[in-house]
Amino acid sequence: MEDTEQTINRDFSYSKLPEISLSNNIKLLEINIENNEEKSFLPTKTSMEGEIETEDKKNNVESTIKPGKLWFSREFLVQFGIIYVASLLMFITGMHTGWVGPTILKLSSNNSEIPLTSTEVSWLAAMVPFGGGIGPTFGAILANKIGRKNTILLTTVPEIFTWITVILAKDSYCLCIAQFIRGVTGGSAFAVIPMYVGEISSPKFRGIMGTLSVLQHHAGLFFETALVPYISISSNAGIAITIPTFLILVFIWMPESPYYFLMKNQRENAGKSLRILSQNNKIEKQLDQLERIVQEEQNEVQNFTEIFRVKNNRVSFILCLGIMSIQHLTGFVPLLVYAQLILDKSNSPIDPYISGIIIQGFGQQLQRNGRDKDGSYGTFA
Structure with missing residues (x-):
């Protein structure tokens, strides 16, 4: 028995690995694992992310920018600046409606510069909606014929002459003509501005860009409602004329929609616009994708x-x-137009002009809450 135990112990002692050898093997194993991770031989998290990364993501600038910094990127700032200037046309369109309410109250008073009868007041209030009914047709046709940018510029030019007409007006006919032209240009603006905004803004910014034009329209409406009561009609027109003038002088330098250039088979010009809008020279894949979309839409809609x-x-x-x-x-629009006149006739204890400003503010907020924030569309990807 003792001999057997001695034999087993002896065999076991011979079969044991030396401590030095075991520790060396462990160290070598750790070194190999580290080397494998560095060389990406093993399916680590880093290597897997690299394997599933698509070429579109590699070529896209936003892949190198953290989500929180997208809103301060050059791409966002450039697009925001362009759309802000273009959306001044929506600000001007809002001024059309905001101008009427306090103006007809002024012109209906006994010391009016241009005395108006109740019938003339009705015609003056109806001219903007009347012109606005046919304006979108012109805007849509011109946008496809001469381009989105040129349509915005062409729509803005008559605005200058309408304010000049208001300054020189001696009767209600001149005011009605000016308002009718504003209705046509305003209707055109509602057709071309969402088109331009949607086509030049990248998808990640399109929602806020679409909201900007709506906010501009409400701001213009409120601006005129608050300004007209406290200055003369001609002085108000002199201030208002500076906005379309500024829009023309600045917007003439802005790029055309790449979508429109591709519609006209001008790929080189589309590439130039896309480089400006995306602030990136690697736009070939975006351009190819946009070209396919344009081609599909042209084939679908004849x-x-x-x-x-x-x-x-x-x-x-x-x-x-x-x-x-x-x-x-x-009846939202007639209410805004006639608000001051109705409040004046009702002998309200609150000044009708102040009441009009309050109604405009609350009315805009209610209308904005009931409107889709992304009313624009487009294909700039």
Whole structure:
């Protein structure tokens, strides 16, 4: 028995690995693991992320920018500046409606510069909606014929002459003509501005860019409502004329939509616009993608009648028409236009001009809460 135990112990002692050898092996194993991680031989997290990274992400500037810094990137600032200037046309359009309410109250008074009867007041208030009914058709046609940028500029030019007409007006006819022209240009603005904003803004910024034009419209409306009561009509026109003048002088240097250039088979010009808008020289993949989208849309939509012949287009048209009709049939616009005059006739203890400013402020807030923040569309990817 003792011999057997001695034999087992002896065999066990011979079979043990030396401590030095075992520690060396462990160290070598650790070194190998570290080397494998550095060389990405093992499927580590870093290597897996690199394997699934697409070429589009590599070529996109936003892949190198943290999400929190996107809003302060050059791309965002450039697009925001361009759209802010373009959206001044929406500010001007808001001024059309804001100008009417306090102006008709002034012109209906006994010491009016241009005395108006109740019938003339009604015509003056109706001219902007009347012109606005035909304006979008011109805006859409011109946008496809001469470009989005040129349409915005062409729409802004008559605004200068309408304010000059107001300064020189001696009767209600001149004011009505000026308001009708404003209605046409305002309707054109509602057609071309969302088009331009959607096409030049990248998807990650498109929501806030679309909201900007809506806010500009409400700001213009409130601006005139607050300004007109405290200065003369001609002085107000002199101040208002500076806004379309500024818009023309600045916006003439802005880029055209790359979408429009591709519609006209001007790929080189589209590339130049895209480089400015994205602040990136690697735009070939974006340009190819945009070109495919333009081609698909041109193949799908051949003429105007397809709005009614294709079921999806027909449903979309009916929904949009219904929503816009409900919004205007509520009487929101007539209420804003006649608010000061109604309050004056009702002998309200509050000054009608102050009441008008309050109504405009609350009315804009309610309308803004009920409106989609991203009313724009586009294909700039």
